[in-house]
Amino acid sequence: MADSSYSSRRRRHAGEIVEMEWHMSYKKRIEEQTHPKVAIARNMHSRLTKDIAFVDEHGNELKYCQDLHASYTQQAAEAEANVEEAEVELLEKTARDVQLETEEEQQLARVSSIEESQAEQETEMHRLEAEKKELQQQTEATVGILSISCLMENERESES
16 A cells, blocks of 8 residues: 555656646746736836936926927918918909009090090091181182172262
């Protein structure tokens, strides 16, 4: 029986050894899986620590840059609004210029029409002046003839 108890203890110890080997192997696999994650976490912690130190050291400068950025953004928005106002004003002036050009063309057409009418009237006036002159000449000739006729009649009457 001593052999069987020894054998049974040996089997039990062998089972415990196998179980311990399994646990050791399992622990090694877990370590292999977690080791890269721990390294990443340590690396991230290091970078975050550096970033925090940078912000602590340059916080005022960063705040200044943020304020400057906000100021530039506001100035850009104001400039854009000014550009939009200038575009509207330019469109209005362009519309007025087009309207004035149209009115000017209409006025020029009217002036041209008036000048044509004036030329026609001057031509008619020259024709009428020529006709008047001719009528004056005819009237003078008629008056002259009538004067001669009257004189001749007066002479006849005085002769008779």
